[in-house]
Amino acid sequence: MNAKQKSKPLATLSLDLDNQWSYLKTHGDPGWESFPSYFDRLIPRVLDFLAERGLRITVFVVGQDAALEQHHAALRAIANAGHEVGNHSFRHEPWLHLYSAEELKTEIAAAESAIQRAVGARPSGFRGPGFSCSPAVLELLARRGYRYDASTFPSFLGPLARAYYFLTARLSSEQRTERKLLFGRFAEGFKPLRPHLLSLAGRNLLEIPVTTMPFVKTPIHISYVLYLSRFSPALARWYFRLALALCRSAKVTPSILLHPLDFLGCDDGVGLEFFPAMDLTAEHKLAVVSDCLREMTNHFEVLALGEFTRRFTGEADASDSAAGRAGHAGDADRPGVAGEQCEVASVGTL
């Protein structure tokens, strides 16, 4: 690493590995119960794309996918390429915050063990499906030795995104009730953008929010940029550049989120037409994603979230951090797993 690279501010990059079935399920569409998958097409494309750019990121994996033997080779390829594998729940239900304490524990633990069996490493980071989160989720993560959570989405536009989703979905009234907080409340917009330590159950848990536009809190994750690119690719690129420039001036560490459908186009035959920007070709999408990631790497040192957490909390675990890898079996039994010497920047903000 040269001096110029060292002097860059930090950013993080992650991919929520939502599978075809989980989109159908959240949307209330039939057929998801047989767990249709696009991993064969998606994962080699994503791994090649990241390798060409020298990026090692966090991939949040859904436990149900990790539990299926047929996905093990693809998931292992992600870990073998040096990416961190995080926990994205077992059933990918964005109403996780409605679970009982027992159900929540079963959900998180089942995903953990399925992921560990599939990739050989226990996750140390979590992102709730559909940004669902609650104080109970955070406390459970801290108790289980997680180092970070990345579920908050500080945006005022959650209710608007939900209204759009309901408009396009065929949901029963029960399904609507379960999804009534999908993408969060308006008040989410008041949550902090900067990563901050939470003190829970006698331990520290780093909260790494999904970054939104500083000040106005509009979404800047890549799916949203792709949606803008339907109207004008130049506008979309300008919007993302502006977001990163504002992050630099406001000293916000951008945590940028990718989705599988950022890499799959209408020409890939995966359906899911209800998802915004699914009328674009893969070539169009990959060009926009490539521009966005180039803009990121030009101005920031881009890390997996686990590696960022280690640097934020001052852990000197260099041998383990080289690849930004997960894998901290046994942490759940150790008190104070992260940031023992570090000042608590912000406590109990969720």
Ligand SMILES: [Zn+2]
């Ligand atoms: Zn997801």
